Structure formats: structure tokens, C-alpha cells
Amino acid sequence: MSNIGTLLGRFLTSWTARGIVIALALVFALFPVIWITSASFNPTGSMSNQTLIPSNVKNLDDLLTNYRRLFDDPQVPFWRWMFNSLFIAVVSTILTLLITSLSAYAFSRFRFRGRRSLLLSIFLVQVFPNLLALVALYLMLIQIGKYVPLLGLNSYGGLIMIYMGGGMAVNIWLMKGFFDTIPRDIDESAQVDGATHWQSFWYLIFPLVRPILVVVGLFAFVGTFNEFLLARVMLNERETWTLMVGMFSFVSGGEFSTDWGVFAAGSLIAAVPIVLLYLSLQRYIVSGLTIGAVKG
Amino acid sequence: MRTALARAGVSTGAPALSSSPVGLILRLLALAVIDVFALLLAVSIGGDGNIFLALAIVATALIVTVITLVPGLWPLRWMSPALALIVLMALYPMFYTLYVAFTNFSDGHRQSKVEVAELLAQRTYLPEGGTSYTWTPFGNEAGDSYGLWLVDAEGNAFFALPDQPLQPVTPGVSGSGPYDEAGIPAQMDGLNVLQGGERFRALTTLQTMQFGDPASPVGIKSRNEAGAFVSKWVFDAGANTLTDMEAGIVYQADDSQGQFVAPDGTFAPVGYWVPIGLNNFARITGFFSGLSNFGPQFLTFLWRFVAAVVAGWGVYRFFGKTDIMEIWLVRRVVVPLLLLAVFAEPLLNLFDTLLPVPLFKVFGWTVAFALLSVLTSFSLGLFMALILNRDFPGVRVIRSLLIVPYAIPGMIGILIWRGMFNSNVGVIPATLRDIFGSSPAFFNDPGWAKFMILLVNLWFAYPYFMLLCSGALQSISASIYEAAEVDGANTWHKFWNLTLPLLLVAVGPLLIASFTFNFNNFLLIEGLIEGGPPIAGTVAPPVGHTDNLMTYTYRFAFSAGGTRDFGYASAIAVMIFLIVGTLTLLQFRLTRRWEEVGENV
Numbered sequence: 035m036s037n038i039g040t041l042l043g044r045f046l047t048s049w050t051a052r053g054i055v056i057a058l059a060l061v062f063a064l065f066p067v068i069w070i071t072s073a074s075f076n077p078t079g080s081m082s083n084q085t086l087i088p089s090n091v092k093n094l095d096d097l098l099t100n101y102r103r104l105f106d107d108p109q110v111p112f113w114r115w116m117f118n119s120l121f122i123a124v125v126s127t128i129l130t131l132l133i134t135s136l137s138a139y140a141f142s143r144f145r146f147r148g149r150r151s152l153l154l155s156i157f158l159v160q161v162f163p164n165l166l167a168l169v170a171l172y173l174m175l176i177q178i179g180k181y182v183p184l185l186g187l188n189s190y191g192g193l194i195m196i197y198m199g200g201g202m203a204v205n206i207w208l209m210k211g212f213f214d215t216i217p218r219d220i221d222e223s224a225q226v227d228g229a230t231h232w233q234s235f236w237y238l239i240f241p242l243v244r245p246i247l248v249v250v251g252l253f254a255f256v257g258t259f260n261e262f263l264l265a266r267v268m269l270n271e272r273e274t275w276t277l278m279v280g281m282f283s284f285v286s287g288g289e290f291s292t293d294w295g296v297f298a299a300g301s302l303i304a305a306v307p308i309v310l311l312y313l314s315l316q317r318y319i320v321s322g323l324t325i326g327a328v329k330g
Numbered sequence: 331m332r333t334a335l336a337r338a339g340v341s342t343g344a345p346a347l348s349s350s351p352v353g354l355i356l357r358l359l360a361l362a363v364i365d366v367f368a369l370l371l372a373v374s375i376g377g378d379g380n381i382f383l384a385l386a387i388v389a390t391a392l393i394v395t396v397i398t399l400v401p402g403l404w405p406l407r408w409m410s411p412a413l414a415l416i417v418l419m420a421l422y423p424m425f426y427t428l429y430v431a432f433t434n435f436s437d438g439h440r441q442s443k444v445e446v447a448e449l450l451a452q453r454t455y456l457p458e459g460g461t462s463y464t465w466t467p468f469g470n471e472a473g474d475s476y477g478l479w480l481v482d483a484e485g486n487a488f489f490a491l492p493d494q495p496l497q498p499v500t501p502g503v504s505g506s507g508p509y510d511e512a513g514i515p516a517q518m519d520g521l522n523v524l525q526g527g528e529r530f531r532a533l534t535t536l537q538t539m540q541f542g543d544p545a546s547p548v549g550i551k552s553r554n555e556a557g558a559f560v561s562k563w564v565f566d567a568g569a570n571t572l573t574d575m576e577a578g579i580v581y582q583a584d585d586s587q588g589q590f591v592a593p594d595g596t597f598a599p600v601g602y603w604v605p606i607g608l609n610n611f612a613r614i615t616g617f618f619s620g621l622s623n624f625g626p627q628f629l630t631f632l633w634r635f636v637a638a639v640v641a642g643w644g645v646y647r648f649f650g651k652t653d654i655m656e657i658w659l660v661r662r663v664v665v666p667l668l669l670l671a672v673f674a675e676p677l678l679n680l681f682d683t684l685l686p687v688p689l690f691k692v693f694g695w696t697v698a699f700a701l702l703s704v705l706t707s708f709s710l711g712l713f714m715a716l717i718l719n720r721d722f723p724g725v726r727v728i729r730s731l732l733i734v735p736y737a738i739p740g741m742i743g744i745l746i747w748r749g750m751f752n753s754n755v756g757v758i759p760a761t762l763r764d765i766f767g768s769s770p771a772f773f774n775d776p777g778w779a780k781f782m783i784l785l786v787n788l789w790f791a792y793p794y795f796m797l798l799c800s801g802a803l804q805s806i807s808a809s810i811y812e813a814a815e816v817d818g819a820n821t822w823h824k825f826w827n828l829t830l831p832l833l834l835v836a837v838g839p840l841l842i843a844s845f846t847f848n849f850n851n852f853l854l855i856e857g858l859i860e861g862g863p864p865i866a867g868t869v870a871p872p873v874g875h876t877d878n879l880m881t882y883t884y885r886f887a888f889s890a891g892g893t894r895d896f897g898y899a900s901a902i903a904v905m906i907f908l909i910v911g912t913l914t915l916l917q918f919r920l921t922r923r924w925e926e927v928g929e930n931v
Contacts, residue, residue, distance in 0.1 A: 055717050056728060062789065063732050066746045069757060071750075082755035108733070117877060123412060133411045138456050139406035149405075159420050161914045166903045167423035169896045174423065177383055181374050199419020202412055260739040263852045263880075267888055278741040282857065290749050297749070301742045312737035313730055319797070 058246035070298045074100050079295030081159050100295035104303075112300055114273060115280040120122050122190055123258040123278060126197045130205060131247055135196070136210030143221065153210075156203045165263060171196055172267055188274045191264060196256050205250055212246040213239065249318050256308060277304050347876040361398050365391050379442050382429065386422040411796055427907075431900035434588045434606045437893045441603040443583065445573070447565035448907035450600065454540075454559035455576045456551050458883050463488075463548065465556040466514050467532055468521035476532065477521045478541050480516050486494055487517055489550055490541035614689065627680050636674035642669045688865055688873045689882075695780070696878040700848040703787050704841055710788060711795025712833065716825075718796075721802050729800070730852065736793035742859035747786045774863050776875035783876060787854055794844075795837075803829070842917040852880040854875060861885065879906050 064281075068085070076088040077096040091097060141153060164171065168250050172187075175196075179186015186192055220242075221234035229237075251325065265276045275283070282291055284297040312319065352426065376384030394414055397406045406413070428429035441449065463480035478490045479499070489504065490494040499505070501513025509515055516523050524532050533550075540547035540559065551557045564573045564627060572590045580591035581598045590598035645665055654660055681694075714732065718725055735743060750757050751772045754867040759769035770778040806829065806877045814824050834841075855861060861874030871889035879902060887899035 055690055055714075059714060059732060060728065063735050063793075066743070066750060066789070067734060067738075069750060070746045079659060080755075081749060081752060084757070103579065121355035125331040129487060133491045137409035137412040140405050144408075146403075159424075162420075162424055163850060163910065164338055164420055164423060164906055164909070165419075165852070166883075167427045169900050169903065170423035171419075172428035172887075173430075173896070174383060174426070177378065177380050179372070180378070181371055184783060194414070195419055199415045202415050203420065206409075244676055256739075260741065262741050262857070263884070264849055278739065279743060285745065287719075290752070296581070296746070296747055297857070303745060305738045305742050308739055309734055309737040312733070316730065316733070 046230050070301055073295055074302050075299035076100070076172065076295055076298075079103065080292055081290060081294040084294070086161070087304050100299040101290065105298045106297045107119075108297065110279070110280070111273060112280070112303075115275050115277040116304070118190070119259055119277040120273060122194055122197070123255050124196045125190070126258050127251050127255040128199055129194070130198050131251050134202060134205040134209050134250075135243070135247070136235075137206045138213050139211045139239060141206070142213035143218065143231075156206055160203035160207065168263070168267060170183065171264070172227070175268060188269055194266055196268070197261070201254060201257075207252070208250055209246065212243055216242055248315065252311070252315055256311070266275060324329075347831055355735070357398065357716065358600055361395060365395055374391075379445060379729045382426055383422070386418060388687050389644070390417045393417065396526045406442055416453050424907075427900045427903055428894055431610055432605050432607060432819070433603060433897050434609070435897045435900075436605050436895040439601045439603050439897075441602060443585075443588075443604075444567075445603040447599055449562035450565065450572070451561050453562045454547065456549060456557045457560055457575070461558040463553075463556040464554055465550060466683050467524040467526070467529055467671055468608050469532055470521055471523050472534075473532070476522065476536060476539060477519060478536075478548070478550075478556065479518070479523075481512075489514075489580045492539060493518065493544055493805060494904075495543045496541075496548070510855075534905065560909050572597070580610045586811065587890060596715060606897070611905075613898060614905065624680075627676065630682050631673060633675040634676045638669045638672040641672065642666075645669075654781050688868050690875065691757075691865065691875070692879060695876065696880075699780075699787075699851070700845045700877060702784055703791060703851070704844050705782060707791035707844075708837075708841060710792040711797075712799045713818050714792070714796045715799035715803055716829075719800065729796075733793040735790040736797075738790065740790065740853050743790050744786060745856060747782075747789070748858050751782055773859060774861060779859055779863060779876050783854060783858060786858055787848075787851075791844075798840060799833060801834050806832050833855045839920045842913060842920065846913045849913070852884065855881045856884070 070230075072086050072088060075091075075097045077099040078084075078092055078156060087306075088097065089227055104110060140150065156208050175185070175189075175192045176185050179189065179192065183189060184191045216239060221229075221238055223235040224238055225231070226311050260278060261276075262278045262282065264291050266282070268281050269279060272280075281297065281300060284293050284300075290297055368387050372387040372391075373383040375387065390776075394410050397403050397410045397413075405845060424530055463482050463733045465481075466479040467476065468477040468479065476492075480486075480490055480496070487499050487501050487504075489499045490496050490840050496856070497517075504510050504515075505515025505518035507515060510523075514523060519766070536557075537550050540549050542548045547559045547560055548556055561576065562574065562576050564575060566573070569586075570583045572583060573579070583589075583591050584591050585604055588604040589601045592598070595878070636885075643666070752761065753771065753773055759772065762769035772778050772782045782914065810828055810832075811824055814828055855876055855878055859876055860875075861877035864872040864874050871885040873885070877885065883899045883902045883906070886895050888894060
């Protein structure tokens with residue numbers, strides 16, 4: 035038995051085996067990406083006659099057929115969806131970072147009665163994902179939206195509030211952990227010199243935790259940008275959809291039937307910035323992963 | 331001792347509400363605006379009958395106000411926006427979900443009894459033998475404004491416009507001529523009398539209109555007759571009955587199920603919203619209680635399971651030191667398989683009993699998917715991390731390329747695969763047909779559908795574990811392996827006895843987190859296959875072979891076709907709450923986050 039183990043181990047560690055495995059893994063990882071890229075440049079735009087190298091291309095202009103259709107089709111307000119997604123993701127990320135870092139600073143630096151029980155309560159809230167309160171959130175937006183349309187269904191405000199509320203408890207806990215690693219001596223000596231809490235927070239601590247803000251901010255941004263279920267339930271009008279809800283609509287009317295190329299073009303435009311963001315911030319991501327941030 | 335002094339100053343020195351009077355005034359002003367806004371909103375929403383949301387809004391405003399005004403609570407001021415958001419957007423929805431789970435809230439049961447009665451009171455009909463008029467229509471050139479010249483049985487004439495009280499008129503005098511033989515003018519209030527073809531064309535529109543005072547409107551009954559509408563439904567709060575005046579049926583309100591019930595047992599077209607206690611949960615467990623042989627089979631399974639555990643303990647206890655157990659295959663494969671065989675048969679019987687139940691199928695697949703997802707993506711991730719755990723030219727580029735699927739927005743990646751698997755023209759079935767002559771029905775065969783889901787999941791999930799394991803592998807000290815080699819361990823031994831246990835310590839809690847995440851994985855199932863193919867015999871809404879608990883809940887709450895049943899969906903959500911909450915607490919127990927709370931950092 036141990037002989038087989040040794041042989042297997044030796045083969046797996048050999049460079050030939052390594053090469054084969056890596057090649058297979060690369061094909062598995064990249065084939066869909068290559069295929070969708072090719073589809074986006076295929077002038078006929080349909081799935082059935084797609085080839086890996088786009089055929090029927092007479093001039094360079096033909097390559098962009100799908101992109102033109104994507105931008106011109108009034109049924110697919112692509113840039114509007116992109117704007118909706120970016121707006122919701124950027125606003126909720128910035129607000130989340132501000133609000134959670136304030137709370138985390140207070141929990142990390144101040145000692146007050148009820149601190150422990152408050153921390154525990156917030157801790158327990160995060161045990162329940164707000165995804166499960168979907169029905170309650172939906173009814174809530176209907177009820178509030180009757181009087182404040184800015185926070186109702188089909189509004190940016192309602193969805194932003196839901197995203198912020200859902201991530202609040204988790205993010206406070208993450209951030210507090212980071213604030214705790216920064217020596218208290220730093221802000222205490224500043225306060226001896228007469229700085230207020232606000233000044234020591236804003237001018238001393240905030241710059242120090244910037245790498246952490248990048249991690250939390252990146253996960254909040256990408257998570258919100260990619261979120262589908264809540265957006266689909268809360269946004270019912272085509273104009274208010276986020277990009278992910280909009281892209282999903284390509285399959286609702288007959289499995290991409292004639293839209294495969296247009297979908298491919300939209301997918302590439304939507305995915306490339308996010309992929310580049312991930313790859314450029316790779317080292318931050320690894321640290322984010324180990325503290326339990328889960329991709330949405 | 332400077333630190334101690336500072337700390338004392340920090341903890342006890344409550345600063346004034348604001349450093350400057352201007353800041354103070356601004357803050358109070360902002361607080362006043364927030365409070366007035368919250369109060370107005372709460373009163374309006376409370377007026378609609380949504381007491382819980384009104385209370386939640388008041389509570390949120392109260393928390394913010396108290397924190398701002400009480401000087402001793404100044405540390406909380408830093409977190410008042412966060413607390414407000416948590417109360418309103420996390421706590422309230424949680425409790426409201428729990429509340430809705432105990433009600434029959436669904437399409438057709440969306441309002442309280444009083445609201446339903448008010449809505450029904452607005453429905454009217456034209457009774458036989460009520461006030462009756464002869465009518466002559468008036469209209470403008472554009473055809474968007476109409477009036478009626480009415481004459482009642484006593485010969486009194488009226489002119490009627492929509493939403494305005496009937497206006498008594500005198501034939502031959504009111505309006506402007508020429509007048510016909512009955513004294514009806516050619517023009518009245520800017521409208522012309524309609525005759526012949528004009529009258530005929532206007533008929534369809536006129537039949538849908540109501541004229542006169544909205545409280546007691548008049549409408550057209552037939553070619554010559556107009557009549558006064560009366561309420562079709564009359565609700566009697568004292569007798570708790572709803573009467574259909576047109577059909578003459580008295581419905582008795584049944585507050586236990588939120589329906590108005592006729593003597594013959596039929597329901598009125600609209601029900602109302604009532605608490606129904608544990609009925610939604612009973613519906614969930616009711617699926618199981620109907621199975622007569624479930625109990626005995628469960629007991630058989632239980633006792634065999636206990637027997638297997640005891641036997642296993644015995645085998646390892648008494649034979650653990652013998653030569654035969656030294657063989658890896660025996661220790662790790664043969665003995666566990668033998669033990670599994672002891673309770674495999676009753677387990678399969680149990681499954682056979684339960685499998686016809688859709689909810690059990692959904693639950694089983696939810697657990698199976700979450701487990702298999704973690705198992706496959708962790709295994710492949712670890713494997714690739716081991717492969718790439720060497721420095722060679724290009725390793726960084728390869729690693730970056732391999733995490734591309736993880737970086738692609740989930741929905742987009744899923745939809746790309748959905749297109750590639752397309753039954754008719756997708757590249758994967760087409761290629762399989764070219765090679766083997768046929769292709770599995772990935773979207774119509776439950777088994778292949780599940781295979782496809784796991785494959786797509788593997789594609790974008792394993793790079794996460796590859797990243798994690800790469801990091802963890804680098805932190806394992808090389809000296810342990812050197813020591814093992816001195817003891818004669820081969821590669822396989824080293825992996826199984828050193829690498830894996832050490833990795834699991836580091837990655838274990840994240841495996842639980844990943845399981846929890848996949849337990850709720852809505853995106854993959856809905857995006858790739860929308861729960862299909864449907865289980866035979868399930869309708870309104872159809873339940874699919876690949877539905878997990880999350881998509882199942884979604885289908886009951888938001889399905890386009892059937893009745894939207896928020897109460898039942900919430901009941902299932904509460905059950906998921908319990909499972910997921912337990913898992914998350916277990917995960918925190920393992921990461922010792924709980925203990926962090928007590929630390930005075």
C-alpha cells in the first residue's frame with residue numbers, strides 16, 4: 035500500500051503531471067471566458083453558428099455588431115443598468131465604511147456601561163442573514179414607499195438601506211477587530227495634547243486603518259454590485275434594474291434565443307472592470323478571505 | 331501613568347453636547363427634523379394598520395433622540411446611525427418575518443377585516459327595482475367628456491356629469507336650443523346631444539361610467555334605462571357577517587382562517603389577514619405526519635446507527651493496535667464501509683419513504699448541495715494549491731489566471747455557463763454530440779442537472795479555497811516535514827497525517843461558513859436552471875428537482891404564476907433561520923470570536 039502511495043505521490047510531484055494538471059485547470063478556468071469573448075465579436079450574434087474564431091467578418095466594423103446592438107436597443111438600457119448598479123454599490127459602500135468605522139472606533143476606544151452587552155447584541159444580529167427576511171423587507175418597502183417614494187420599491191434609497199442594514203453588524207465586528215490592533219497609545223497621547231476624540235479619529239486612526247478600509251470596502255462594493263436576489267425583488271421596473279437583474283432578463287425570453295452575442299458583449303463590459311479590480315487588489319483579498327469575508 | 335490618567339479622562343469625562351453653540355443648535359435642529367419626519371411617517375403607517383412598522387420607526391427615533399440628548403450616553407453618539415440601521419433594517423425585519431410566519435398573509439389575504447370591508451363597500455351594482463331614469467347622452471367633439479339628461483318616473487329632469495351632484499333642470503328652458511319634443515336641448519354645459527350613430531358609438535364608453543355624486547352614482551342599465559348604483563357588499567361588524575346584496579348570500583366571517591364563508595361552504599372572493607397560529611408550520615410538518623411508516627423506519631435507522639457507532643468504537647478499541655489495522659486501506663476504507671453497511675439499508679428505506687415529499691426532496695438536495703459544494707471545491711482548491719506550492723517561472727501569472735472565475739460577477743459567470751450548456755445549440759452538448767453521438771439532457775434530467783450545478787459551482791468556488799490553502803500551506807513550518815521524513819514517512823503519509831490536519835485547523839471555520847453560504851445559495855440555482863426540471867405532480871407553484879430551500883421560499887413568496895403566500899414562505903424562512911443560525915454560532919465557537927467579546931482590548 036505504501037508503495038502505491040509513494041509512487042502516486044512521486045508522480046503527482048513530477049513536473050510532467052504538474053504541467054498536465056495546470057494546463058487542464060487553465061482550460062477549465064478560461065474556456066468560458068474565451069468563448070464569451072468570441073461570442074461578443076461574432077457578427078451573427080446567435081449561438082448556433084458561433085465558432086471560436088468569429089467567421090463572416092468582412093471588416094473590422096462587423097466585429098462590433100453586438101456592441102452596437104447592445105447600446106442601441108431601447109429594450110436593453112445597458113448604461114442605465116450600469117449606472118444603477120454603480121450608484122447603489124458606491125453610495126452604500128461609502129456610507130457603510132463611514133458609519134461602521136465610527137461605531138467600530140467607539141467600541142474599540144471608549145469604555146462605557148453596556149458596552150459588552152451591546153457588542154453581544156450586535157454579534158447575535160449578524161447570525162441571521164437578511165436575505166431570509168426577504169418577505170418582511172419587501173412588505174416594509176411597500177409600506178414606507180407609500181409615503182416616502184425615495185425609500186420604496188423601485189428606488190435606489192430603499193435598496194441602499196437594505197444593503198447597509200444587512201452588512202452593518204458584520205462590518206462593525208470586522209472593523210472593531212482591526213481598530214483593536216492599533217495601539218491605544220497613539221490616540222491617547224494625542225488626547226493628552228488636547229486633541230478631541232473626533233480629531234484623533236479622523237487625523238490619526240483613519241489614515242492608519244486605510245488598508246483595512248480597502249478590504250472591507252472592496253468586499254462591500256463587489257458584493258453589492260453582484261447582488262441579485264434582493265435587487266430582483268425590490269426593483270420591478272426595467273429602468274430601475276441593476277446590471278445583474280438586467281443581464282438575467284436575457285434568459286427569461288427564450289434562453290438567449292437571438293441575444294447571445296448582445297449578452298456576451300454586455301457580460302464582458304460588466305465583468306472586465308471587476309476582474310481587473312480583483313486581480314490588482316489580490317494581496318488585500320487574501321487577507322480579507324481569512325477574516326471570513328464571503329463573496330456575495 | 332500618563333496612559334492611565336488619559337484613560338480615566340477618556341472614560342469618564344463626558345463632553346458637553348457640542349463644543350460650540352452653533353454646533354449645538356445645528357445638532358438639535360437636525361434631531362428635530364428627524365423626529366418630526368419619523369413621527370409623521372409612523373402615524374401614517376400606523377394609520378394603515380401596520381402597527382409593528384410604526385412602532386419600529388418610533389423606537390428608532392427614540393433611540394437616536396435619547397442618545398443625542400443624554401450627556402452620559404456620548405459614546406453611543408458615534409454609533410447612532412449604525413444602531414438606527416440595525417434596529418430598522420435588521421431587527422425589525424427579523425421579528426416581522428417571525429410574525430408573518432404565524433399569519434395567513436398571502437394574495438387574497440393582504441388586508442385586515444375592516445380594511446377589506448371598506449374596500450368591498452366601494453363596489454356597487456345596479457339593483458332591480460331601484461330608482462330608474464330614462465337617459466339621453468351628451469358628449470363633446472373629442473369624445474372624452476360625457477353627460478346624461480335623466481328623467482325619473484315622476485317626470486323630474488336632471489343633468490348628470492361624472493363626480494358632480496345631479497343638477498335639476500327644466501325641459502325646454504335649460505341649455506341652449508333647438509329643443510326636441512321632450513324639451514331636451516341640443517347643447518348643455520358645452521356638450522352636444524348625441525343621436526343615432528353617435529349615441530350608438532358612445533354606448534360602450536357610457537356603460538363603464540358613473541355619473542352624479544360618487545357616493546350614490548347613476549349608471550346605464552339598458553338601452554333606455556339608467557339607475558342608481560347601491561353597495562354590493564354590506565359588512566355587519568356586530569353580527570360579523572358580510573352580505574352580498576346582489577346575490578342575497580350572507581357570509582359568516584371565520585376569524586380562524588380569515589375567510590367569509592357562505593352557508594354552502596363557499597368563500598367570498600376576498601379573504602382577510604388573521605393570525606393562524608402554527609398552521610404554516612403544521613403545513614411543513616404535515617408533509618411528514620401523513621406518512622404512516624415513517625416512525626418505525628426512523629426507529630430502525632436510529633438503532634442501527636447507534637449499533638454502528640458502538641461497533642466502530644469496539645473495532646478501533648480492540649483491533650486498533652493489530653497489524654491488519656496498520657494497512658491504510660483497511661483502516662480508512664474497509665472498516666468504515668463495513669460500518670456504513672450496518673445502517674445504510676435502513677437509511678435507504680427511510681429515504682424511500684420520504685422521497686415522494688417535495689419539501690423533503692428540497693431539504694435533502696439543499697444539504698447535499700451545500701456539502702458536495704464545499705467538499706468538491708475544497709478538494710480541488712487544496713489540490714491546486716499543492717500543485718502550485720512551488721516557485722517556478724510563471725506561477726504568479728497562472729495563479730492570477732486561475733482566480734479569474736472567482737472574480738467574475740457570479741450572475742454573469744452562471745449565465746455564460748447556462749448558454750454553453752444550452753440543450754439545442756450550446757457548445758457543450760453540441761461538442762458531446764459530435765464526439766459521442768448524443769448528449770445528456772442537462773436541463774431536463776434531474777441527475778445531470780445536479781451534476782451541471784456542481785460543475786459550474788466548482789468553476790467559480792474552488793479558486794477561493796485555492797487562495798486560502800496557498801496561504802495556509804505557506805504558514806506550515808518545513809521542519810515538521812523534515813522530522814517526518816526522518817521517521818520514514820512518504821509523501822502520502824505526510825499529506826494525510828500532517829498537511830491535512832494542520833490545514834483543517836486553519837480553514838475549518840471557513841468551511842462551515844462556506845457550507846452556510848451554499849445552504850442559502852439562491853444565485854446559482856436560480857441563475858443556472860431556475861430550480862428545474864419540475865417535480866411531477868407539483869403545481870402552483872411548481873417545485874423543481876434542483877430547488878433548494880431558498881429558491882423554494884422565493885417561489886412561494888414571489889412566483890409570477892400562483893398565489894403569493896407570504897405566510898408560508900416566512901415560516902420556511904424561520905426554519906432556515908434556525909438551521910443557519912446554529913451553524914453560524916458553531917462557526918464562531920470554533921473561531922473563538924465569542925470569547926473576543928469579553929476581552930478588554
